[in-house]
Amino acid sequence: LMERKTHVKINRKEVILAKLRKSCSCTPQKLKNFLMDFFPVLQWLPKYRIKEYIWGDVMSGLVIGIILVPQAIAYSLLAGLKPIYSLYTSFFANIIYFLMGTSRHVSVGIFSLISLMVGQVVDRELLLAGFDLNDDVPPASGDGSLQNDNLSNTTAFNLTIVGINAECGKECYAIGIATALTFMAGVYQVLMGIFRLGFVSMYLSESVLDGFATGASLTILTAQVKYLIGIKIPRSQGHGMLVITWINIFRNISQANFCDVITSAICIVVLVTAKELGDRYKHKLKFPLPTELVVIVVATLVSHYGKLNEVYASSVSGAIPTGFIPPKVPEFNLMLRVALDALPLAIVSFVFTISLSEMFAKKYAYTIRANQEMFAVGFCNIIPSFFHSFATSAALAKTLVKTSTGCQTQISGVISAMVVLLVLLFLAPLFYSLQKCVLACIIIVSLRGALRKFRDVPARYHVNKADTLVWVVTMSASALVSTEIGLLVGIVFSMLCIIARTQRPRTALLGQIQDTSFYEDDLEYENLSTVPKVKIFRFEAPLYYANRNYFLKSLYSLTSLDPNLEAARRKKYEKKEKQHLKKGNHRTANGLGIGETTLQLVPKQIDFQALVVDCSSISFLDTTGVNTLKEILKDYKNLNISVLLACCNPSVIDSLKRGGYFGKDFGCMQEMLFYSIHHAVLFAKDQK
Secondary structure, three states: OOOOOOOOOOOHHHHHHHHHHHHHOOOHHHHHHHHHHHOOHHHHHHHOOHHHHHHHHHHHHHHHHHHHHHHHHHHHHHHOOOHHHHHHHHHHHHHHHHHHOOOOOOOEEOOHHHHHHHHHHHHHHHHHOOOOOOOOOOOOOOOOOHHHHHHHHHOHHHHHHOOOOOOOOHHHHHHHHHHHHHHHHHHHHHHHHHOOOHHHHHHOOHHHHHHHHHHHHHHHHHHHHHHHHOOOOOOOOOOOHHHHHHHHHHHOHHHOOHHHHHHHHHHHHHHHHHHHHHHHOOOOOOOOOOHHHHHHHHHHHHHHHHOHHHHHOOOEOOOOOOOOOOOOOOOHHHHHHHHHHHHHHHHHHHHHHHHHHHHHHHHOOOOOOHHHHHHHHHHHHHOHHHHOOOOOEEOHHHHHHHHHOOOOOOHHHHHHHHHHHHHHHHHHHHHOOOEHHHHHHHHHHHOHHHHHHHHHHHHHHHHOHHHHHHHHHHHHHHHHOOHHHHHHHHHHHHHHHHHHHHHOOOEEEEEEEOOOOOEEEOOOOOOEEOOOEEEEEEEOOOEOOOOHHHHHHHHHHHHOOOHHHHHHHHHHHHHHHHHHHHOOOOEOOOOOEHHHHHHHOOOOOOOEEEEEEEOOOOOOEOHHHHHHHHHHHHHHHOOOOEEEEEOOOHHHHHHHHHOOOOOOOOOOHHHOEEOOHHHHHHHHHHOO
16 A cells, blocks of 8 residues: 655745845855856866867867858858958857856857848848848948948938938948847847746757758758859848749849859869868868868959959959957847847757757766856857847857867867957958858858758658658748748647647557556557456546547547447436336337346446556646546446546646545545556456
8 A cells, every 4th residue: 555745835935035035145155156157267267277178179269260260251141241240249259158158169159040040130121221132232442432322321211210320321230230139139048047948948849940940041042042153133031032032043044143153163062072071081180171261262362363353243242341340339229129030039049059068068978057058148149249249159060170179178269269350350351352152152061961951851750750740841931931930830830749649649448468467558469368347448648628528539439338328328218118117018119028128228238347547648637637537437437337547646646636536535545546557457356
């Protein structure tokens, strides 16, 4: 006989007040602990083993820095911003994560999906402000060009509405939108950390994230095609951007720039070949080949000395200034405009960062603090937004490179930031002649991992059909509608799939495994013996309002007995017999004598006297679930069939007690509830 433990009731009010008193108190030791927790660098840096760690950190930092520079310049196309802002973003994100991050290996900085989401918001707001989204204009050599002046004048009215100075041109307004969006995303992430809302990431399943990444990759690929072939088409905005862009591409394919097409073909062949060779021989290479940097340097030299912009009208990056622009507070009015857009950006950013941090912490046997990671990525957005930077996140590809080149601690991020700083201060103007088609090639080749997910669809389908459907729906919505809508659709659809699974779960009648006390599904296993006069029913889901009808339907179908119909049939038959007896007719409606009538009072022969419900898979009951079990208990009792519950967990038992299933004093509980199916079967056999 098992007896439940008596749990002491916790006064939640006192617990909350005690936590508040502890949190609101301020002592020197508590202040020190707070600073140590908020800036983890104060904990691990004094313990840094220079001889053991420094070489790996320096090497990985240099490699990531070399990769960051071309990626930063390339991803500026996705964000619809000038390359200098991508370099600012890469610099500040690495410095801040060094101070606040708890993961030793993740690489935080610009990320293609985040850049795409920022770019879509920037494009929309530029369009609403009256700017022309066509960025394929000749690069200006100065700020006072006629075109820039005209652009500022034509948009002065719209800019005044949103609170921006009328002299602010397209570039100024674009970075203003990006910084406001980034600031709001960072605020959301910090608030999530304060209120412990990290559980939100649990609703982004692997299938949703993979589908979102693949769909967004298709959008990124589509947006770069016009740079690959050198055609001038407007940047599509809004829902269905992918389809509209491809229609515009095919309409203008005859205007393709021959020089850009040749350059793109050569760059893609070189990049893909180098990547494939790097993947094949990565165990023999001490560090990855800096292919992107080599391609950019060679392409810039060819473009500069071949005068590809002047002779063939090939689109180039243009002037990239050196140094830092004075910091500026993001515009409050713009924050209000992009507040809603910042929410999915914040969620995607911290989900990718935390998932990568946990993955590599587990791989290298150390722990991270998820809440601190949320603060770290939040401030990686808030602080850089004052320095003309846009949203950041951890990136898988760069993190893998970081670990493969010997990264040991966050010092690696500082080395990468120094490489970016070197470009910012001295080398940025050298990229003036770099063709945009080369940057587009770098972006497209970096999408190989996400696009390869299409090859995994058959294997994914074989493992789980529902997850494959979630992936397809999320990917399709992200590509064909928009990335934000695709993410929302994926989350909602995955939840609906879970609800659908609990609404129509597996049900079965169980048979006994011969010469054992165990029972299994008689449709799935051979040589199971049926228990005489006992039916054993299993329901593999929680019993709640949404699946109540399916529970009853399955039970009646598998046992071949609906107690309500059987009870109605009996009442009807008894009524007919009484009518015949009142008329003095001693023959029944079936032509039988009164003595034979008792044999006909049960129109249907019932082949069991006990029903055992296996509750091992029922994780919880709501009020409807408790009432459903009470209903079948009453209905079967009217037919002299006992209902026995087996393998109930404590929460289900508590729900049944509160719902009055066992009566007021629980006196019959030991005859209705059993801790194993076999005990219930033995009890049923002993009943008369």
